[in-house]
Amino acid sequence: MDTGAVIEALSSSLGQRVSRSKSDLDLHGASETHFPPMPPDAVVYPETTAEVAEVVRICAAHRCPVVGWGIGTSLEGHALAARGGVTVDFSRMNRVLEVRADDMDVTVQPGVTREALNTELRATGLFFPVDPGANASLGGMASTRASGTTAVRYGTMRDHVLALEVVTATGEVIRTGTRARKSSAGYDLTGLFVGAEGTLGLITELTLRLHGQPEAIAAAVCAFDDVAGAVAATIDAIQLGLPVARIELLDRASVAAVNAYAGSTLPEKPHLLLEFHGSEAGVRETAETFGEVSESHGASGFDWATRPEDRSALWSMRHNAFYAILASRPGARSLVTDACVPISRLSEAIEATQADFAQHGITGPILGHVGDGNFHAIVMFDDTDAEAVTRAHDAAHRLALRSLDMGGTCTGEHGIGMGKMRYMEREHGPAWRLMGTIKHALDPDGIMNPGKLVPPCN
Structure with missing residues (x-):
């Protein structure tokens, strides 16, 4: 790879939106968890799909690695430049392109975050439910097939991506899927790119399924003497078909860390944090039924609330649990x-x-x-x-x-x-090698996020 030639060609195309500053390289070479720094050779900031395609074509011509970057919240080193190359930062591709309220779907650029999308949707009566905790970018969430606290009710990113626009390893722009809610037309290419972690191409546009905002929401918290009781209550609730939107567990050590960090006073026992969505009567009935279920498994202090500020305080505590544990x-x-x-x-x-x-x-x-x-x-x-x-x-x-x-x-x-x-071969057996075959077919030079997800091509 001739790094100088790559940088020169990119600079001719994007000008000042090609960065080699130490601060930029350090930022895009860092992880939120245990991986050592792996800075790229350059960071680019495209604003359109055409610019992303041009970046990939330039990199492909020089066999230069290309790594996508959303917000950088991934935890397994997905967005690190393990073999150098160019990081494509999508922070400037952050527009909500079209909301179609009647069809309950939306088209966005990959740099839009889940919180920004829900802010945009407030007046429509709709919301996007996938909540991994961090305010991640939607392109990154699709690339890692993210889920989170609401998956028990609403599902994961796999269930919410209707269609994609993708720049492939050759710089070609393709579209996968349509806005139809189902299709029998050939291979599920949308599903192929959702969860591919940028190893097959760069997502430049997403069409996402939306949901109606529930009439009523209630949050609840209860303590258990042990994890077994909390999990048993959860299993009973699922088997009873209770429409629970979130069921989160904090073990004793997590509760202690949260108390110290947030000044809360939860008993230092395992806790379940829950949320119920539906009609006023339905939410009340579900909360009361779960209270009975939890008490049968030794729960204490079951308390539920409907005021938005109380619910926000509860979920802020859960979303900040990681930082509370770090601070401990x-x-x-x-x-x-x-x-x-x-x-x-x-x-x-x-x-x-x-x-x-x-x-x-x-x-x-x-x-x-x-x-x-x-x-x-x-x-x-x-x-x-x-x-x-x-x-x-x-x-x-x-x-x-x-x-x-x-x-x-x-x-x-x-x-x-x-x-x-x-762990991939242990989990998937020969199917993991098949993933590598697909990768090699779509990216024969191995430039798209190399060193991740699939076995080496050579």
């Missing part, structure tokens, strides 16, 4: 991992993980979207202590294997990136 050990590094198992094995998986952490002296608070069997562990360690680093990675490794052994997946929503490639 100043100077420590975090290895943030997730797994997902069949919900009947969830309590067993969490308790086995907690026992494993205790046995090996690991600090690793656990929280998660228990309604769909997904949980997260924030493993804290001193990165100046080689033994501590090894123990942290070994603990995360055992968690992944344990989840696979239980019929689950090594990641429910964080994705693979470069951090979890070691």
Whole structure:
């Protein structure tokens, strides 16, 4: 790769929107979790699909790696320039292009964040429900097939992307899907690019499914003596068909960290945080029924509220739990991992993980979207202590294997990136090599986000 020739050609096309400043390279070479810095050779800031296509054509001509960048909230090193090259920052492609309220869909550029979209939708009576916690970009959320706190009711990004505009590895612009709610017309190319983590192309436009804002919303919180009781209550609620919009678990250590960080006074026990959507009567009935279910499994302090400020305080506490846990050990590094198992094995998986952490002296608070069997562990360690680093990675490794052994997946929503490639063959068998074959067919020179998700092509 002739880096100088690539930079010269990009500068001729984008001018000042090609950056090689140290601050830009450092920002785009950093991760929110444990990966070391991997700065690109340059960062570009396109404003149109045509400019993205020109960037990719230039890079393809020189076999220069191309890495997409949304907000940078990914946790498995997805957006790091593992082999150098050019990072395409989509922050200037941040327009909501068209809202079609009658059809309950919207078309956006990839740099629009989920919070910005919902702000734009306020007057329409519609909202976009996928909530991974962070205010991520919608292009990044599609690329990692994100989900989050509301998946138990509304589903994941896979369920909400109707169509895409994508720049392929040759610089060609293609469209996948239509605005129709279903289709039998050939391969599901939209589904192929959703979750591809930028290894097949760069998403430059998304058409997304929307939902009507519920008439009423109530939030609730309750404490349990142990994780088993909280999970048992969750399973009963799911099996009863209660229309719960969110069911979140905080373990004892997570609650302690949140109390210290936010000044809250929750009992230091495992907690469920819930949200109910529907009509006024339906929400009241669902909340009351769940209260009865939770009490039958030893819950205490069940309290629910409908005032927006009370609900906001509850979910702010949940969304800030990661930062609360980081603050509980100043100077420590975090290895943030997730797994997902069949919900009947969830309590067993969490308790086995907690026992494993205790046995090996690991600090690793656990929280998660228990309604769909997904949980997260924030493993804290001193990165100046080689033994501590090894123990942290070994603990995360055992968690992944344990989840696979239980019929689950090594990641429910964080994705693979470069951090979890070691589990792909175990989880998928020969199908992982088939993913590599698809990658090689669409990107024979391997320029699109190389070193991530799929096995090496050569």
